Amino acid sequence: MNQTYTISDLAREFDVTPRTIRYYEAEGLISPSRDGQRRIYTARDRARLSLVLRGKRLGFSLAEAKEIIDLYSAPQGEAFQLRTLLDKLDAKRALLEDKRRDLDAAISNMDRYAERCRERLRDLEDVNAEAAE
Amino acid sequence: MNQTYTISDLAREFDVTPRTIRYYEAEGLISPSRDGQRRIYTARDRARLSLVLRGKRLGFSLAEAKEIIDLYSAPQGEAFQLRTLLDKLDAKRALLEDKRRDLDAAISNMDRYAERCRERLRDLEDVNAEAAE
DNA sequence: TCACTAGTTTACGTTAACGTAAACGTCAAA
């Protein structure tokens, strides 16, 4: 439950360098605690790192990733805070949906093209079969 | 049908600078023809630019975008070429599917979190309603 | 003819996101 990780634990698991993880800390994306001078990462730190890397894979800058991830750590004391949080979540969700539209278009585009290639390949093979008779 | 575009036509339409479009040409992503020294962009050039920008939005580097886009202009003469093309398309398609999994996870993650926020907000408002009686 | 608008090349500048190297601390095994 209260498992912790060293910097190289996380570096290995997520296939990044320790430098990268320290850089994310300098940019305010992760805030590990310390044992003396050594960093100690909790499950929460690990989860945040995971979110950062996923954000990067989806084409977000570190600043954009931070904006999104920070929403998950936002205070939720009063109703007003909750409502503005929900508004912000909605805005970020719209960005993700935009990406999904792009992605779906890219995939179906590629699928249509591949299908045309397969048709053309069948035609070619038919011709070869005839020639072999 | 045979419509052409100037560099600033495309810059306006896709909300990038002419510099960006020239840079993509220098990187081999677009190859407009020329009228004297001025660039002339065809519908095909426009389509390639559109693909580049979509690739960027999805987190691909220009080099990765080029790899994908170039598949759409690959020669399809012989059956062997078509088969290797289909293999490459399949590999790129897998990359897109990876991104879709990431994206779907990000969205449903956010949805679950937002739902918890809404529940919490309802609870708060119930308490306020009781206190108002 | 002149000014304007839009295009061009060339080249140096900039920013995000790290890489890399140096110099140092610390702890366990040999």
Add this chain to the structure above:
DNA sequence: TTTGACGTTTACGTTAACGTAAACTAGTGA
């Protein structure tokens, strides 16, 4: 006790993807 293995800070280096500025060309309306 020394030698790795791992961690740290500091600081300069690097790359992709453009931005920016200068100096030039070519059509075009007043």
